[in-house]
Amino acid sequence: MQFLSYLINGISLGSVYALIALGYTMVYGIAKMLNFAHGDVIMIGSYVVFFTFGTSGMNPILSIVLSMVVCTVLGVVIERVAYRPLREAPSLAVLITAIGVSYLLQQVAQLTWSSNPKSFISVISGIPFLQPLSLFGGQLTISAETIVTIVVCVVIMVALIWFVNNTSAGHAMLAVSEDRGAAQLMGVNVNATISLTFAIGSALAAVAGALLCSSYPTLQPTTGAMPGIKAFVAAVFGGIGSIPGAFLGGILLGIIENLSKAYISTQLSDAIVFLVLIVVLIVKPTGLLGKKVNVKV
Amino acid sequence: MGEMLSVKNINVFYGSIHAIRDVSFHVNEGEIVTLIGANGAGKTTTMHAISGLLKLQSGEIDYCGQTISKMEAHKIIRLGLAQVPEGRRVFSGLTVQQNLQMGAYVRRDGKEAIQNDFDMVFELLPRLKERRNQPAGTLSGGEQQMLAMGRALMCKPKMLLLDEPSMGLSPLLVKEIFKIIREVNRNGVTVLLVEQNAKMALEIANRAYVLETGTIKMEGEATELANNIEVRKAYLGC
Structure with a gap:
């Protein structure tokens, strides 16, 4: 029963990774670049939800929609200002720029909102009819956050x-x-088309941010960095460029992380996640669902 | 038969290489004009300059009375000037049907009209019909060339730019492709054909230009050039 609970929580965490990974994978597929600032867009989105819903008591759905709008604009502006001028530049230049944008967002967040962690109030708790699900006569309880996260992720995936x-x-x-x-x-x-891709990816990042912080309620300027990197791993794991790959990679990564936390070691769980990436890259460099790229002359 | 496309003194740089030097030529409505030349003569660069994939250093390109040399590629196609790029460049992960659908991307004249053109393309290129649900990457070279041409025809072009359609194909297939080009032209599409296979190109073209290291070296009626001693030596191997 405990295993089931770990598994379900893993799927839920994995769903968040999958949502973030979609942003990475779509941008990679279409703009052929790794947008390392993607994780920090999540953080900005989470702050928007924190201030509108958490502090000002805005309707939670409205607050998430607002956050999606802010992130969409942010994503499109980042692309327009930082990446578009480098469209014909070597990919290394774009990569470095992306890392720069990532730090810029983190530092701006730190200056504006300080580095003190804020405790995030779950958006799900603001929706009264969503209750935890109790199964097997109370032996297994699944939180509303978990259920909503999984459902939202699947719906978005199908729609996309x-x-x-x-x-x-x-x-x-x-x-x-x-x-x-x-x-x-x-x-x-x-x-x-590239702008549209950034818009969609960033809107999904806003949703992912709200869901992530609802389950793991500490918010600080570096909140987006680790999930961002892990989602990137998930995207590579599933096969970067592939939308179903991001979904599969995200879910699997979430499960692996949660089960290793439960059965191996909490401290080592992140190391295990990255070990998985290394193994996958050695065994199948294109990722689970990645297509082999045939270079024809 | 007015001038449909006129290229006036264009200069194009490919990185730091001066790939096209003061090239001028024109194509009249209804014609097949061919641009022949060896590898690296600047044929593809010229094509890319016309379709807007490359920017001009100087000069001007007019199409149907409109200057297109400053226009973006995705707008030029909306004027009915389509290109079949070198090396086919079909979308290999998409099916044949989806590739053709992409060809009709700019069209806004309704499903019915597009369906009619699907039928037209399948009639012209029956092999594609058999393989309509196959990913384009699984097609043979000849079939991919046909798909690339069908895809370009799906936008209902007034003029077709064909870049090395014979590349890497067997002599039999080359014949078939050239037959199709002729038929497309008979249906009212003006053709600008870039070819290394000078023999075949001169056979179907009305007029021809010889491109050598980025400049036009010769021009004239196709039959005239086919009999020219220099052209015969350099490009026809006889």
Whole structure:
């Protein structure tokens, strides 16, 4: 029974990783860059929820929507200001810039809100009809946060896959991710498509932030960094560039992390997560669902 | 038969290399014009300059009375100027059907009209119909070339830029591809064809330009050039 509880909590944590990983994987697939500032967008989103819902008592749903709007704008602005001028630059320059943006966001957050941890009030607790689920005559209790996190993640996943495969904008994303030049020749506006990708990724980051901080209620300027890195691991684990891969990688990573916390060592759990990444990269460099890239001449 | 495309004294740099020097040529409506030349002569660079993938250093490109040399690639295609790029560049993870759908990306004239063109493309290229649900990456080179052409036709172009359609194909397939080009042209699409296979290109073209190290060396009627001693020596191997 305990195992089941660990497993479910692992899936829930993994769902958050999956949501964040989607941002990494979509941006990588379409803009061919690693946006290491993605984790910090989550942190900004969480602060928005903290101040609007936690401090001012705004409606929790409204607060998350507001946070999504703020993150979307932030993501698009970051891309426009920091990454777009480097579109033709070597990928190393873009990578360094992304790390720079990440520190910038953390430092700005620290200056604005100080580095003192704030205790985050679960957004789920603000929605009265959501109650913990008790199973097997009370032997297994699943918190409302856990359930909501998993459900939200699955719904977003399904919606996103539908969007990519069934809308014109989604097709444009697929085309740009395969061949930017050829997509342009089809009439796809590459800059607009990349902006859209950042917008979607950042909106999902806002949701992930609110869910993450509802389950793990400490908020500080570095809150986004570790989940960001782990979600990146999840994206690579599942096969970077692949949307179902991000989902699978995220869930598996969450389960591995939670089970190693429970059965091996709390301190070592992060090390185990990164060990998994190393093993996967050795055994299957393209990740679980990653496609082999054929370079044709 | 007015001038549809006119390229006027263009200069293009590829990094620090001056790839195209003062190149001028034109294509009249309804024609097949070919640009022949060896590897590295600047054929593909010229194509990319026309379709907006590369920026000009100087010069001007006009298409249907409009200056397009400052326009972005994704806007140029909306004017009915489509390119079939070198090396096909089909979307290999997407199915044949989805690739063709991408070709119709800029169209806003309704599902029915697009469906009609699907039928038209499948009639012209029956092999694609059999493989419509297959990922494009699993097609053979010839089929990929046909798909790339079908994809470009899906946007209902007035003019088609074809970059090395014969590359890497068997002689039999090359013949088939050129037959298709002729048919496309007969259906009212103006064609600018870039080729290393000068023999085939001169056979179907009305007029031709010879491109050598970034400059136009010769121009004239295709039949005239096919009989020119220099061209025969350098490009026809006889």
